[in-house]
Amino acid sequence: MKIEQFPEFIRSDLIPAPTGDLVYSCLGCGNRFGIESLHYVCPKCQAVLLIEDAASVRLKNRSAESWRQIFDYRKMLSIPALKGIYRYHEFIGPVIPLDSIVYLGEGHTPLVEANHTLQASVGLRFYFKNDGQNPSASFKDRGMASAFSYLKYMLDSGQLSEVLAICASTGDTSAAAALYAAYLQNNIKSAVLLPHKKVTPQQLSQPLGSGARVFEIPGVFDDCMKVVEKLSDHYRVALLNSKNAWRILGQESYAYEIAQDLEYDLKQRVVVVPIGNAGNITAVMRGFIKFFDAGIIDTLPKIVGVQSAHANPVCRYYREPDPAKRQFTPVTVKSSVAQAAMIGNPVSMPRVIKLVEQYNRRADRTHAFFVEVAEQEIMDWELRANRNGHIACTHGGECLAGLAQARQSGLVAEYETAIVDSTAHALKFGGFQDMYFQDSFPEEFQVTPRPELVNTPILVKPSGLERMPEPGKPLSGDAFQKFVDQVAQEIAAILDLTER
Ligand SMILES: *Cc1c(COP(=O)(O)O)cnc(C)c1O
Ligand SMILES: [Zn+2]
Numbered sequence: 233m234k235i236e237q238f239p240e241f242i243r244s245d246l247i248p249a250p251t252g253d254l255v256y257s258c259l260g261c262g263n264r265f266g267i268e269s270l271h272y273v274c275p276k277c278q279a280v281l282l283i284e285d286a287a288s289v290r291l292k293n294r295s296a297e298s299w300r301q302i303f304d305y306r307k308m309l310s311i312p313a314l315k316g317i318y319r320y321h322e323f324i325g326p327v328i329p330l331d332s333i334v335y336l337g338e339g340h341t342p343l344v345e346a347n348h349t350l351q352a353s354v355g356l357r358f359y360f361k362n363d364g365q366n367p368s369a370s371f372k373d374r375g376m377a378s379a380f381s382y383l384k385y386m387l388d389s390g391q392l393s394e395v396l397a398i399c400a401s402t403g404d405t406s407a408a409a410a411l412y413a414a415y416l417q418n419n420i421k422s423a424v425l426l427p428h429k430k431v432t433p434q435q436l437s438q439p440l441g442s443g444a445r446v447f448e449i450p451g452v453f454d455d456c457m458k459v460v461e462k463l464s465d466h467y468r469v470a471l472l473n474s475k476n477a478w479r480i481l482g483q484e485s486y487a488y489e490i491a492q493d494l495e496y497d498l499k500q501r502v503v504v505v506p507i508g509n510a511g512n513i514t515a516v517m518r519g520f521i522k523f524f525d526a527g528i529i530d531t532l533p534k535i536v537g538v539q540s541a542h543a544n545p546v547c548r549y550y551r552e553p554d555p556a557k558r559q560f561t562p563v564t565v566k567s568s569v570a571q572a573a574m575i576g577n578p579v580s581m582p583r584v585i586k587l588v589e590q591y592n593r594r595a596d597r598t599h600a601f602f603v604e605v606a607e608q609e610i611m612d613w614e615l616r617a618n619r620n621g622h623i624a625c626t627h628g629g630e631c632l633a634g635l636a637q638a639r640q641s642g643l644v645a646e647y648e649t650a651i652v653d654s655t656a657h658a659l660k661f662g663g664f665q666d667m668y669f670q671d672s673f674p675e676e677f678q679v680t681p682r683p684e685l686v687n688t689p690i691l692v693k694p695s696g697l698e699r700m701p702e703p704g705k706p707l708s709g710d711a712f713q714k715f716v717d718q719v720a721q722e723i724a725a726i727l728d729l730t731e732r
Pocket of ligand 2 (some may be wrong): 259261262263275276278279468
């Protein structure tokens with residue numbers, strides 16, 4: 233819709249001009265730093281940062297109704313820069329001019345309600361939010377759209393002349409970073425570090441296809457992360473891990489979309505997310521807090537963070553009920569099908585601790601919870617979900633397993649409605665489904681297939697046939713007729729079809 237076709241009262245607010253006063257804010261010493269230079273940690277105390285809007289009071293001067301109208305009307309605009317996460321420009325990156333925004337189709341992923349069968353087995357109403365329907369097939373695109381829009385803004389405004397974007401990854405961060413870097417081309421190159429054999433073949437193919445320099449490193453993600461930190465401390469590179477606070481900012485869009493898609497009514501809603509490096513859960517809590525503080529939503533949804541028992545540092549931390557006694561200890565991870573979350577020392581842990589405090593304070597009760605699930609449950613719930621029409625990845629399965637457990641323990645009630653994050657597309661993690669179906673999981677995963685969930689292809693090759701078609705060697709005449717008849721007969725017998 234063209235701008236002059238919108239009602240007059242909304243026109244001047246639809247296309248945002250750069251505003252706001254973004255600063256890096258240190259979670260350690262509380263100091264603030266300008267965004268004209270790239271910072272990943274506090275220059276004073278090395279703690280992690282978040283980006284704050286020092287002029288955010290202005291966001292409260294607009295009524296909730298007016299904000300909702302802006303976001304709702306923006307859906308009808310045909311301006312690419314406002315089609316993705318920057319529909320919420322004032323909250324995502326108000327200083328970024330629209331012509332610096334990179335849009336590759338990220339955000340606004342669908343909420344798909346589970347069917348009755350699946351809802352009945354979990355014990356409450358719930359939706360999957362399919363973040364695997366982002367361009368590189370995971371939620372990481374949300375954060376990359378933000379981080380790369382900022383880098384493009386710095387290049388466009390002459391504050392940077394070239395960028396080497398670098399990241400460590402459990403697979404999806406590198407796929408997303410390489411994709412956005414490839415799109416921007418000029419002056420932006422990318423290099424990614426992956427733990428050798430700890431990303432799926434699909435994930436490995438992504439940065440290779442996008443033309444990034446790909447390095448495979450022995451060890452696990454935590455080892456890669458240390459190397460990347462060393463590189464970003466000593467060389468002029470742009471770190472694209474979620475340590476980069478711009479990533480968090482973009483991923484807040486996940487919360488804004490849930491708010492908008494549920495008509496801004498979040499009473500008795502539960503948002504379930506998996507935790508790896510803990511950037512995502514940070515962003516989700518922060519997004520809801522920002523909308524709450526601006527008055528756009530009047531209730532904070534319950535948050536349930538889920539981890540596998542094989543990579544559970546955050547759950548361990550919150551297992552201690554007395555906040556004064558909690559102590560963070562990194563864990564040594566074991567193999568996990570939720571491989572993108574196989575992280576023992578989450579970079580965003582200080583952010584989580586801070587945000588959970590802020591979240592609970594605003595909700596006036598404990599409103600962020602942590603649930604640990606077994607590898608077996610992750611696989612079983614992923615497969616069950618997909619047998620009921622979803623496209624959940626193993627992390628989606630992890631979230632659903634967490635929700636089922638939270639429902640059973642009474643953490644979540646039957647009258648609540650949950651939004652379950654499938655953070656990537658099922659296809660990226662098809663190898664784990666293969667292992668389940670072929671009962672070939674290595675011992676350390678501790679997964680035993682349930683026969684009712686196993687599915688394998690049936691090779692139809694009737695024994696009575698002398699000749700079979702082959703690529704480049706088709707059959708013809710009687711031989712072909714015989715082949716079609718016998719194959720059809722065999723399938724009809726297996727499916728127990730009745731003749732008509
Ligand atoms: C990165 C990732 C996670 C973990 O998110 P964090 O922000 O690191 O906690 C979960 N699932 C998928 C598919 C991911 O790519
Ligand atoms: Zn500091």
